[in-house]
Amino acid sequence: MSKGIDIPIDALLAYFNTYLWVGKVNSFYGRVFRNIKNDQSKICPEILLTGTNTYIDVLKDSSKDAQCFFDAQPQSPNAKDIFTSDVWLCFMVNLSKLYPLLSRSEAQDQVQRDVIDLLMSGQFEITGFSGYEGFTGYDWGEDQTIQAKADMSPHYLFKYTLQATYINS
Numbered sequence: 577m578s579k580g581i582d583i584p585i586d587a588l589l590a591y592f593n594t595y596l597w598v599g600k601v602n603s604f605y606g607r608v609f610r611n612i613k614n615d616q617s618k619i620c621p622e623i624l625l626t627g628t629n630t631y632i633d634v635l636k637d638s639s640k641d642a643q644c645f646f647d648a649q650p651q652s653p654n655a656k657d658i659f660t661s662d663v664w665l666c667f668m669v670n671l672s673k674l675y676p677l678l679s680r681s682e683a684q685d686q687v688q689r690d691v692i693d694l695l696m697s698g699q700f701e702i703t704g705f706s707g708y709e710g711f712t713g714y715d716w717g718e719d720q721t722i723q724a725k726a727d728m729s730p731h732y733l734f735k736y737t738l739q740a741t742y743i744n745s
Contacts, residue, residue, distance in 0.1 A: 581607065581740060587699065588700070592604045600674060604642075605623050609631065621634050621635060638670070642669045644665060646665055647665075657743055658742075660741045661741075662738070664737055665735065666710070666733070667734050667735070669733075673730070680732075684732060695736065701738065701739045702738060
């Protein structure tokens with residue numbers, strides 16, 4: 577059973593899995609663990625595999641047509657048990673697989689519209705948007721130049737900053 581910020585995250589995941597790029601190879605992850613790796617300044621977003629004690633890094637997997645994860649930022653309570661949290665919703669997509677008939681710029685516009693349509697039906701307020709530069713705080717492994725290559729055609733990285741107020745009980 578979900579609690580706190582995971583309630584609106586899980587609701588959006590249900591929408592994504594039902595309506596977003598159906599029939600494509602997608603991995604829509606929930607809230608990641610923000611593990612600090614290597615030089616202690618970069619975050620490695622990881623998910624615990626269900627039923628195991630194994631964590632996987634959810635950054636760019638080029639075998640997928642689309643991936644996303646939610647990165648809840650540290651927060652403090654507004655009042656007793658009421659929190660406002662910023663959440664980064666990070667997408668990594670292969671535009672040519674999702675929109676094979678569109679140019680790259682048209683596909684970028686369409687992917688953003690498709691995601692926004694679903695975000696509008698959730699409990700989050702959209703407070704910001706960025707492209708691949710929104711991923712600079714993540715640990716891309718030994719070769720940090722992979723991040724720049726990760727946003728080259730047909731791949732596209734983008735991040736929405738979302739905000740939700742919720743009861744943490």
